[in-house]
Amino acid sequence: MKFKxxxxxxxxxxxxxxxxxxxxxxxxxxxxxxEMQKLMEVMLxxxxxxxxxxxxxxxxxxxxxxxxxxxxxxxMLSEFSxxxxxVALSLAESNAAMGRVVACPTGGACGVVPGVMxxxxxxxxxxxxxxxxxxxxxxxxxxCIEKNATIAGAEGGCQAEMGTAAAMASALLTYYFTESGEKxxxxxxxxxxxxxxxxxxxxxGYVEVPCVKRNGIAVNIAxxxxxxxxxxxxxxxxxxxxxxxxHRVGKSLPESLRETGLxxxxxxxxxxxxxxxxxxxxxxxxxx
Amino acid sequence: xxxxxxxxxxxxxxxxxxxLGALRIAxxxxxxxxxxxxxxxxxxxxxxxxxxxxxxxxxxLLAGIMGMHADDERIRDAxxxxxxxxxxxxxxxxxxxDVHPNTILVRANKNGKMTEIRGSSxxxxxxxxxxxxxxxxxxxxxxxxxVLVIKDVPGAMGQILGDVRVNIxxxxxxxxDALRKIAVGIVETDEEISEDCLREIENSRFVExxxxxxxxxxxx
Ligand code: SF4
Numbered sequence: 001m002k003f004k005x006x007x008x009x010x011x012x013x014x015x016x017x018x019x020x021x022x023x024x025x026x027x028x029x030x031x032x033x034x035e036m037q038k039l040m041e042v043m044l045x046x047x048x049x050x051x052x053x054x055x056x057x058x059x060x061x062x063x064x065x066x067x068x069x070x071x072x073x074x075x076m077l078s079e080f081s082x083x084x085x086x087v088a089l090s091l092a093e094s095n096a097a098m099g100r101v102v103a104c105p106t107g108g109a110c111g112v113v114p115g116v117m118x119x120x121x122x123x124x125x126x127x128x129x130x131x132x133x134x135x136x137x138x139x140x141x142x143x144c145i146e147k148n149a150t151i152a153g154a155e156g157g158c159q160a161e162m163g164t165a166a167a168m169a170s171a172l173l174t175y176y177f178t179e180s181g182e183k184x185x186x187x188x189x190x191x192x193x194x195x196x197x198x199x200x201x202x203x204x205g206y207v208e209v210p211c212v213k214r215n216g217i218a219v220n221i222a223x224x225x226x227x228x229x230x231x232x233x234x235x236x237x238x239x240x241x242x243x244x245x246x247h248r249v250g251k252s253l254p255e256s257l258r259e260t261g262l263x264x265x266x267x268x269x270x271x272x273x274x275x276x277x278x279x280x281x282x283x284x285x286x287x288x
Numbered sequence: 289x290x291x292x293x294x295x296x297x298x299x300x301x302x303x304x305x306x307x308l309g310a311l312r313i314a315x316x317x318x319x320x321x322x323x324x325x326x327x328x329x330x331x332x333x334x335x336x337x338x339x340x341x342x343x344x345x346x347x348x349l350l351a352g353i354m355g356m357h358a359d360d361e362r363i364r365d366a367x368x369x370x371x372x373x374x375x376x377x378x379x380x381x382x383x384x385x386d387v388h389p390n391t392i393l394v395r396a397n398k399n400g401k402m403t404e405i406r407g408s409s410x411x412x413x414x415x416x417x418x419x420x421x422x423x424x425x426x427x428x429x430x431x432x433x434x435v436l437v438i439k440d441v442p443g444a445m446g447q448i449l450g451d452v453r454v455n456i457x458x459x460x461x462x463x464x465d466a467l468r469k470i471a472v473g474i475v476e477t478d479e480e481i482s483e484d485c486l487r488e489i490e491n492s493r494f495v496e497x498x499x500x501x502x503x504x505x506x507x508x
């Protein structure tokens with residue numbers, strides 16, 4: 001299933017995506033819509049609840065980034081980008097603290113899509129149905145990536161997880177403002193291209209460093225890519241081909257850069273040291 | 289994977305295989321034994337054993353065995369809640385042999401009866417229950433699951449299946465004790481089996497034990 005095919009079906013994009021899902025799973029379109037609506041509600045609820053909150057994460061490598069960003073008056077980011085960044089960081093930290101999240105596409109990248117949705121709702125007065133339709137388009141983008149490549153960091157590196165999240169969020173924004181499937185595909189392609197090659201290297205195997213901050217950055221890549229698409233900028237390489245390229249790059253990544261916690265940032269002296277310190281703390285806690 | 293696996297599920301962090309999958313395995317056991325057991329032992333294998341404690345696998349397992357759903361916000365406090373409920377639990381690490389890297393063995397004791405279930409978290413929160421007591425199987429719990437200990441006599445399974453009265457997706461049958469003439473049958477169905485049907489099956493003269501583990505409603 002290529003995104004191109006979904007686009008050329010001749011019916012509104014969200015409808016066509018749900019129709020295809022129904023054909024595959026047998027779940028009626030109305031029920032699917034309601035499920036998507038529930039997921040969107042949980043995302044927005046959690047964004048509200050966790051906004052700028054400090055978290056006690058499992059490893060304790062992160063936990064106050066959302067809070068720092070929330071209490072900082074942005075010097076360069078727009079109000080929209082700032083708010084989306086706060087949500088992305090806060091939800092990623094909530095995930096690391098065993099909070100409730102919606103995997104999108106995974107737990108590690110769970111802050112990106114809610115980040116843009118929350119900002120649309122709060123700052124652009126987004127109406128429910130339009131937001132839901134755009135969210136379904138984002139789902140369609142993620143779904144195509146999953147079908148033709150992978151969305152798992154362990155298989156394709158962080159480009160597969162965070163790159164997919166950014167592609168989804170940029171398509172969501174673009175569809176929201178333009179209702180154009182082509183433009184949404186351009187935005188998704190530009191966002192994914194910008195994350196191409198990103199490796200998965202969580203320190204100690206914990207979904208904290210660099211994952212939390214990558215949520216905060218990916219959401220801004222999504223916003224910039226969408227802004228470009230709104231300006232009429234097109235991706236020279238079409239979305240479906242970018243997905244194929246991402247897949248090939250993912251396959252050529254060595255295992256040490258695919259969620260093993262052995263390569264990349266995880267192999268730096270500082271990473272080794274904080275992991276060692278943590279292990280010592282855990283051991284002494286167990287003994288008590 | 290379906291659209292709702294790409295977006296969703298609602299879960300507690302941080303990792304779908306280390307928390308969500310672990311919770312679902314324990315929750316399957318909870319439903320299988322008919323509630324929170326009196327005593328439970330979790331044997332962790334492979335990656336669960338290496339990184340499980342840091343990823344909250346212990347909390348997820350306890351939450352599941354106490355019957356919590358995957359999106360329950362009390363999961364992070366599961367250790368404390370288990371102590372409050374006076375659940376007798378223990379964790380150990382063991383090499384379970386040639387099994388999936390994220391595998392766990394749960395030994396649960398409820399009302400003096402011991403149940404042993406082995407499951408693997410195979411990614412994205414999906415699970416595979418691969419052994420129930422001595423019976424090897426491969427259950428995804430994407431269906432409603434009926435586990436039966438039946439008399440191993442001609443026609444037994446045929447008659448029981450007649451009572452199920454919904455579409456059967458998968459069926460396993462295995463003799464477990466030739467001497468006592470006992471077999472285990474596992475039936476997976478798309479639709480829920482009605483209480484009336486279940487009662488009829490349970491009362492069948494061929495059925496010695498019956499366990500019905502309905503799929504969680506929130507998991508499409
Ligand atoms: S570095 Fe790996 S674990 Fe972290 S967000 Fe990226 S893909 Fe997920």
